[in-house]
Amino acid sequence: MALEEAEQYQLFETSLYKCRVFVTDFTDPIYFVVWFYNQRAGAENLIKEANNDAGLTAHPSGRFDVNSNHFQLAILAYNLNCWLMLFNREPQADATALQHTTLATARLRFLFVAAKIWRHAGRTGVSYSDHYEEKGVSERLMTRLRKIAPGAQSYASVMLPALR
Secondary structure, eight states, rough: HHHHOOOOOSSSSSTOOOOOOOOOOOSSSHHHHHHHHHHHHHHHHHHHHHHHHHHHTTTOOSSSSHHHHHHHHHHHHHHHHHHHHTTTTTTOOOGGGGGOOOOOHHHIIIOOOEHHHHHETEEEEEEOOTTTTTTHHHHHHHEEEEEEEOSSBOOOOOOSSSOO
C-alpha cells in the first residue's frame, strides 16, 4: 500500500508575502527583528560551510597553540576562496547580486580537474582535458591572477569595473 504524499497548503495565494514565525524576547520593531534573524540565518549557513568544507571543526592536537594555528589557516582558506570567487566574476556583474559559491562547489569546479602540467623551453603550463567544462572560466581566472601587480599605493586593478 503506497502512502499518499500530503499536500502542502499555503497561507497566502500570492508570492508577495512570506509567512514566518519568530519566537523571541526582542522588544524592537518588527522590521528590525526580521532583519536580525535574516542576517543570523545567513551567518549560520556560512559557519556550517566553514565547519564541514574548510575543516574548521577538526582539532588536530590537544594543544591550544596548534589548534589556534589550524583555525587561522582554515579561516584564511575560506576567505581566500570567497575572494577567488569574487575575483572570478563577470566584469559587468553587480558584486552585491552575486550568488555565494560554496567551498565544495569551487573545489569540484577548479581543483579536482584532470590536467597535465608541462615544462618546455623554460616555460611551465597546464593543459586541460578537452572535456573540462570550466576551461574558459579557469583560464580567465588564471589570466587575471597573473596580471596582479603592485601599483603606487596598492595593487592595480586587473578588471573593470574594480570593486572598491
